Amino acid sequence: MAPTRWGIAGCGKISSDFVNAVQHLNDPDLVVVAVAARSVDSAQKFAEKFNVKKFYGSYQALAEDPEVDVVYIGVINTTHLSVGQAILAGGKNVLMEKPLAVNLQQTQQLIAEAKACNVFFMEALWSRFIPTYTEVRARLQRQEIGQVMHAFVSFGVPIADVPRLKEKELGGGCVIDIGVYAINFLLWVFDEEKPIEIKTMGTLNDQGLEMEVTAILKFSNNRFGTIVLSTSALLPNEAHVSGTKGTITLRSPFWAPPHLTSPSGNFDCPLDPSERKYEFGNSQFLKYEAQHIASCLEKGVKESPVMPHSSSLLLAEVMQDIRQQLGSWF
Amino acid sequence: MAPTRWGIAGCGKISSDFVNAVQHLNDPDLVVVAVAARSVDSAQKFAEKFNVKKFYGSYQALAEDPEVDVVYIGVINTTHLSVGQAILAGGKNVLMEKPLAVNLQQTQQLIAEAKACNVFFMEALWSRFIPTYTEVRARLQRQEIGQVMHAFVSFGVPIADVPRLKEKELGGGCVIDIGVYAINFLLWVFDEEKPIEIKTMGTLNDQGLEMEVTAILKFSNNRFGTIVLSTSALLPNEAHVSGTKGTITLRSPFWAPPHLTSPSGNFDCPLDPSERKYEFGNSQFLKYEAQHIASCLEKGVKESPVMPHSSSLLLAEVMQDIRQQLGSWF
Incomplete structure (x- = not known):
């Protein structure tokens, strides 16, 4: 290499x-x-x-x-x-x-x-490069929970007063900051399909940035995804994908999960022990992303097969749709 | 007595x-x-x-x-x-x-x-008479999870072909059959407040009865409740109520839960051992309701303070609103 x-x-x-x-x-x-x-x-x-x-x-x-x-x-x-x-x-x-x-x-x-x-x-x-996510994908493809019908995610932490959340000049709003992980989970489990319809409710701060957001996304074949985002409450921060035979759950933090629970058996991806201090939870898992990039560069590809440009565009489109519905600045 | x-x-x-x-x-x-x-x-x-x-x-x-x-x-x-x-x-x-x-x-x-x-x-x-629910109420009143901001519930089981679900003549639709528990949970944790706004998405069967339902309920002070109902998927069937300091969770089955988890400590209400066969899960807990009725009759009251007429009316109103939005028969 x-x-x-x-x-x-x-x-x-x-x-x-x-x-x-x-x-x-x-x-x-x-x-x-x-x-x-x-x-x-x-x-x-x-x-x-x-x-x-x-x-x-x-x-x-x-x-x-x-x-x-x-x-x-x-x-x-x-x-x-x-x-x-x-x-x-x-x-x-x-x-x-x-x-x-x-x-x-x-x-x-x-x-x-x-x-x-x-x-x-x-x-x-x-998240997509962490073995727990790879394992979810493999189990969905093997239809271990039957036909996937619903997915839901909550991501909430009391960060309404953190500058990068509350200020326009810094980007702001909870959709692009934490919602990006929740929406990514839905689009990823529903095979990067564009939602047919999105309905949302939420609240804006005094700068017009969304602070609480709940949204329902409808996908083809009567499948639904739900996200709950909060900058005031400490939510469960779990992700669930449910099919006709049961539910696969990523417990908190769903965006960097060391475990998954599933009716067909659980799965663990232990965090490396580390004496280094990380700023954010479970950042040890960033190594998987770094290794993926090395492998992409080695192959000479210009897009990742796991996070291609089309996925980023769809994600941006859904985030924008939700923010527009709420009248949020973006 | x-x-x-x-x-x-x-x-x-x-x-x-x-x-x-x-x-x-x-x-x-x-x-x-x-x-x-x-x-x-x-x-x-x-x-x-x-x-x-x-x-x-x-x-x-x-x-x-x-x-x-x-x-x-x-x-x-x-x-x-x-x-x-x-x-x-x-x-x-x-x-x-x-x-x-x-x-x-x-x-x-x-x-x-x-x-x-x-x-x-x-x-x-x-559900309201099971000690686990009473304990949730007490903890919310003591503000153990701070100010309550969000609640969400899922209730889904593959019962789309069960006659009482799919047939008009038997009542039908998932909102009054299983949704009643989910909506009850939301109204109960938000102190029987009438939602300011409800947005819903779902699907109907060939008799015009709702089979999949997701709904967002907005309450005063920027508080939100979410329900996900399914007659096709086996959902987590958990209920969560989240505040500024954390989340209280009723694991499956949230409508008759022997346990609650909470940042301030868990709580158990063990099921009585019983040699009798029950038709539905955890029906041993029906005894608490029977005891409550006896106590109400003893006191000569005409309404339960725990499940008064006003709560039933609000519950019926919310169920009807959701069904009307979906165009469901009711």
């Missing part, structure tokens, strides 16, 4: 977890070679912490670094478009933190530019 | 479970003295099985039996109105199987007649 040399754009918490997970693999062919932030000081601090040899105070410099094969972009949502464009224009492969962008139009634009640049481009929906 | 002498109208499965549970109490002050069915043979068979001394082939005869204090009505939904009227007119107290009637108008009519007859009248929403 050719080495995968990572550049990191953005030196926040999620980038920290990503680098942590990659380095935890201890794979000489999977290395972080450079980091960039808006401020060179942040980049330097981050580089020193993770023992990365190069650091830049501009994303342009990272885009031009010939030693970088692929860039992980972990900047704030509202700058995904501009930073993404700069990195893509440098001819780099890109793994972009979810959501790809703050609305459908920007999502389409980024995907078009990635295609034009003929590079690998993927939305970092890491 | 004065003895409570029960008459039983309808000799089907649910009546069988109710008598079983009452007799299991082995309380000389809580006895079944007479049973009635449309057919005297059914009534006789039932009476012999449960060692009840009197049996009738008409509900009128039961209504006129001076030894009967209160009648449990377990007839099919479409005859709740006519049988209820006959029993009430006889001056008997009544415990009517849920739902009180097949639509709002009949529900209002029965309640008006019960008031006119000045007897005790209650809908048999037995």
Whole structure:
């Protein structure tokens, strides 16, 4: 396997977890070679912490670094478009933190530019690469719960006062922040089918950003998906997919689950023991996503078969539909 | 305590479970003295099985039996109105199987007649009398999960081909059959408040009866309830109520739960060991409802404080609203 040399754009918490997970693999062919932030000081601090040899105070410099094969972009949502464009224009492969962008139009634009640049481009929906998710997919395909009819997910944490949730300038709203995981689960279990109809209810904060959201999605053949999102309540944060013979459940946190329960037997994907501190729960599982990218680059494909551009577009479309129905800014 | 002498109208499965549970109490002050069915043979068979001394082939005869204090009505939904009227007119107290009637108008009519007859009248929403439910109520009042913001329930079993579900003449549709439990849970945790808005999606069978239903209910102060009902899929059949500090969960079957899980500690209400066969899961818990009725009769009240007429009316109104939105027959 050719080495995968990572550049990191953005030196926040999620980038920290990503680098942590990659380095935890201890794979000489999977290395972080450079980091960039808006401020060179942040980049330097981050580089020193993770023992990365190069650091830049501009994303342009990272885009031009010939030693970088692929860039992980972990900047704030509202700058995904501009930073993404700069990195893509440098001819780099890109793994972009979810959501790809703050609305459908920007999502389409980024995907078009990635295609034009003929590079690998993927939305970092890491859940899909965790073995627990792979196991769900395999069980659904074996029809272990019969014909799938319903799926439902809750994701709620008291984060209404967190700036990235409540402020327009930072993207804001719970749909693109936590809803992206819940909607991803529904579209994924219903085989990336476009919902026939969506009905939603919710509440907006004083900036017009959605804080509580409940939505019903109707799919073909009388199948339904339901999501409940909250920035005020601590919800169960479980995902369920139910068929004629029973239910497969991903207990909390459903977006990074170490276990699944199923009538045909449970499944465990233990978290690696780690002395490193992660910012978010179960970020050890980011390693599976990093390994998937390496494998895609090795094969020379421009899209992931597990999280293709079409999935990102559908996800963006559904998120936008829900926000539009609520009158949310997006 | 004065003895409570029960008459039983309808000799089907649910009546069988109710008598079983009452007799299991082995309380000389809580006895079944007479049973009635449309057919005297059914009534006789039932009476012999449960060692009840009197049996009738008409509900009128039961209504006129001076030894009967209160009648449990377990007839099919479409005859709740006519049988209820006959029993009430006889001056008997009544415990009517849920739902009180097949639509709002009949529900209002029965309640008006019960008031006119000045007897005790209650809908048999037995979940509310199970200690697990009482414990949920106490914990919510102590604000153990903070301020309640969301509740959601799923109830689904593959029963689309069961006559009482699929046929108009038998009442039919999943809302009044299983949905009544799910909606009861929402209204109960949101303190019997009338929803501000309801949005629903679902499917109807060839008789125009709803077979799959998902509904969002909006309550005051930005609180939301969600129900998912299915007659095709085996859903988790759990109920969750979530507040700012966490979630209380009733695992399956949420309508008759022996356990609750909560961040502040779990609670168990073990099922009595029983050699008697029950038709439905956890019907041992019907004893709590029977004891509650005895206590109400002892106090001479005409309505239960736990399941008052207003709760039955609200429940009927919400069920009707959901069915109307779906275009279901009701």
